[in-house]
Amino acid sequence: MLLEFVAILAAGFALAGIALTLNVLLRRRLPKWVVPASAGAGMLAMAIWLEYSWFERVTANLPQEVEVVSTNRLRAWYRPWTYVVPQVNRLIALDHRFDRRNPALPDQVLTRVLLLGRWEPSRQFGVVLDCAGARRADLTDEVAFAPDGGLAGARWIALPVDDALLRGACGA
Known part of the structure; x- marks a missing residue:
């Protein structure tokens, strides 16, 4: 978060510097509001880019065996551009490195679920899916x-047959 704040400030200073240099080259013919407006536009553009590139940056750093099965797309009134292109702010992934199957219960898969969110701590937990x-x-x-390999004391939650976790773990 601190690095993103520094990047946003740097973008503002960079665009303001470009506008100031352009104003000097044009012998101060630009209006006085151009430099602060350029700084604001640079900071806003960098903030938007950081928000929209979060998903790609996070998934690029996930191991190859981690499969993103679901995303949450956000639209917010205070970010009107999200009505044109919704922003991904959360994702659910399966870590297939932890997939286990019991030969006695071939329809059940033990795996790990990852919950990642923008500005949220990441969470992970084990889950058994009955395909x-x-x-x-x-x-x-x-x-x-x-x-016998079954679960004792488990609280089973019914899922729709087209559930993203179920499809990802069971390969359907």
Whole structure:
């Protein structure tokens, strides 16, 4: 956040410097408001670019085995440009490096879910997805693995058959 603030200030100073240099080269023929307006435009443009490039910057740094299965697109009245092009501010990803299947329960997949958000701490948790039953159980402290490989104490949540997590983990 601090680095983005510094980048926004630097963009403002850079554009103001360009406008000031142009004004000097034109022998002060530009209106006085051009330099501060250029600084404001530079800072606004940099802030918008940082907001819109967040998703690409984050996904470029994820390992190859991490699959983004869902994104949240934001529209806000105080950012009118988001009505033209919505901004991605959150994503849900599956970390396939942690995928495990039990031969006794071939329709269930144990995996890790990543929740990433702009200006939010990232979260991750284990989950078991039942591909045949279209349901999910989060691995919490109350959940234990039974001797047969099933889950004891799990709270199963029914999912629609076209759920993004289910499709990503089950390969459907």
